[in-house]
Amino acid sequence: MTEHNYNELTDTELSQLASSGNMSAIETIYRRHYPLMLNFGMKYYADAEFVKDCIQDLFVKLICHPALFRHVEFVRSWLLISLKNIMFDRLKSVKPSSSLDEVPFMTLEEDIMTIAQTEELDDEQVKDRRNLAKAFKLLGGSQRMAVYLHFVRGLSHKEVAALLDMNVQSSRNLLSRAISKLRKNMFTLMMLLTI
Secondary structure, X not given: OOHHXXXXXXXXXXXXXXXXXXXXXXXXXXXXXXXXXXXXXXXXXXXXXXXXXXXXXXXXXXXXXXXXXXXXXXXXXXXXXXXXXXXXXHHHHHOOOOOHHHOOOOOOHHHHHHHXXXXXXXXXXXXXXXXXXXXXXOOOHHHHHHHHHHHHOOOOHHHHHHHHOOOHHHHHHHHHHHHHHHHHHHXXXXXXXXX
């Protein structure tokens, strides 16, 4: 199978091949999900080198133990959970009292402003994006993570639920509450700006 053919495979097909030690499948999974893992890790801990090291540790572990890929239903969320666990373990070894859950999930302001610049938005649209970023900061940590994973990174409801360790309906409810709160926060911000 050529490299081009591996790129055409689904995550599930790749994980099945990877579980038997197929290095090309593991490499394809790595290349496909590296940007997502890096961005996700940076939302928790703003040290790119630390996050890159954790991603490398994860894939060294997967190369050494490819059977870990067996029975993986949602590859993206499984990789993110695994990365989060490795980051937690490394932080705990450096600072025993630290926990990744104590580290707030960062805001989307950088992502929103980067998108605004690439889309060449006018001043009013940029202002709206800034207000969205401010409203996003007012959400709780799991709400921010759910919105980020589903709407920015495109994970399905099942993947978000797996990553947040909840059932799919709870994940949907969390997203629904987050969107309602975002709307309310945006409305409040708009009212404050007009005063």
